[in-house]
Amino acid sequence: MRSMLTPRKRTLGLLALLIAAAPLAAAPTAPVRSEQPHGTINPPQTTNPIYYPISTAATAGAETVAPEVLLRRFMERHTAMDYPAAVELAMRLVAAAPDRPEGHYNLACALSKLHRLDEAASALDQAIVCGWRDLAHLTLDPDLANLRRTESYTRAVAKLKGAIESERIVPAPVRNDPWLNIVKDLTSQTPALLNRYHVPGATMALVHDGEIVWTSSFGVRDRRQTAPLKDDDQFRLRAPMHLLAVLGCQRQEDQGKTQLAQLLLDGAQLDQGSDRGARRSDPDRDRTVATVGMRDAARRPKAPAAHSSSSVYGYLRLAIELAAQRSFSAYCCQEILEPMKMMQTGFSPAAAPVDAAESATSDPIGLVIGHSLLGSPMQPDPASDDLAPGHRLYSTAQDLARLIASAMAVDDNTFAHRALEAVKKVDGAVPGGLRLAIDFKRVEGETRVQVSDTSAGMGCLMRWYPASRDGIVILYNSATGADAADRIAHIALGGE
Secondary structure, X not given: OOOOOOHHHHHHHHHHHXXXXXXXXXXXXXXXXXXXXXXXXXXXXXXXXXXXXXXXXXXXXXXXXXXXXXXXXXXXXXXXXXXXXXXXXXXXXXXXXXXXXXXXHHHHHHHHHOOOHHHHHHHHHHHHHOOOOOHHHHHHOHHHOOHHHOHHHHHHHHHHHHXXXXXXXXXXXXXXXXXXXXXXXXXXXXXXXXXXXXXXXXXXXXXXOOEEEEEEEEEEOOOOOOOEOOOXXXXXXXXXXXXXXXXXXXXXXXXXXXXXXXXXXXXXXXXXXXXXOOOOOOHHHHOHXXXXXXXXHHHOOOOOOOOOOOHHHHHHHHHHHHHHOOOHHHHHHXXXXXXXXXXXXXXXXXXXXXXXXXXXXXXXXXXXXXXXXXXXXXXXXXXOHHHOOOOOEEEOHHHHHHHHHHHOOOOOOOHHHHHHHHHHHHHHHOOOOOXXXXXXXXXXXXXXXXXXXXXXOEEEEEEEEOOOOEEEEEEEOXXXXXXXXXXXXXXXXXXX
């Protein structure tokens, strides 16, 4: 269709358009203010985003923006090479989790890409202050190529190396001084370690000469609240179930139902077979079905469950259930937990008081909340097996200390001691080890036994020296707590 405008009118129209566009052309670097300041990403046409601080506390009518969401969206914009928007998201992440190094480090990377080197150097320095310790990543990260040419980067690397060296655990003899001295050191040094590694709370129990001599708690069970963590608050754990499976099989061996060493060997073969993707048929090994009391070959253990990194644990668990004709959790409660008087341990969290008056006058047992790398409260994935009945153990440091005290009993014939000796022997004979959450290591001429794990923002460290009969249990509620627990255990026991 032909235009009906005269040449003069077309000229005036074009002139009006140029005048209307003039302010944008005159100020190309002016920040574009978002019409939705609580949003996490600017519109695609935003070339110079402006930073709006956000609150991490939930308010009426507004939902909390999780730091993990900001980090994911930062990565999206960074991958798209939209570095201005990436800078804004990194700033938002810093505002949401100011004590964590991830936001500061990613801000340094995005700023370096934009050649804003002074700001990048400042952000990198703050990341180190907040706990960034990955020297290899820092020196190889291509995002810092521009910053790497400056003196500020050289100083940052030197600062990081100094921080790593100052925090290095130095091997020392196993402690044998009075336990009151150990308690004094733990009480004075633990709060600073929890703060350094961003752990909201931890509870611990000290075993000396085979006896529980001290328990204590530090921090809070949930960083969103001020309620202090108590000694009888329950932690949701996984690794101690590996220990319970070993002890349960030893119990059944004493009753003539299973053979723990054979089960461990067969479970290790299954584990290696699953790693290769396919296990070759071995008629000689199939006799294990009769050996361990599994009369029905169709019920032979399968690949590892989702809640365990090793087939061996699943194999032991199934052997217990087939031999006892009841669930693993029921067997453990009746044969191990109750006889050891582990009354605060179970496969489901303790129930709150039913009576209203009792609830009002008592301080009920609380379930400790796990926290992510960025400090967000977290729960296991509901779609996984982690929340299924019997797939998690709920316990306290004092109850778990009873387990290791039993394993260090003077009488070598105790079933816990014999169970761990069997695991130690088979673990050393199997290529790659059993991959259970039970570790044996020679330290300063002694054998150190350790059970450890971190999952869904919660973890435990159980460490003991059978020869000296000293040990410690540390439970913590943060994905960053393993390093803190290692240092606390070193303070308590020495060694490595």
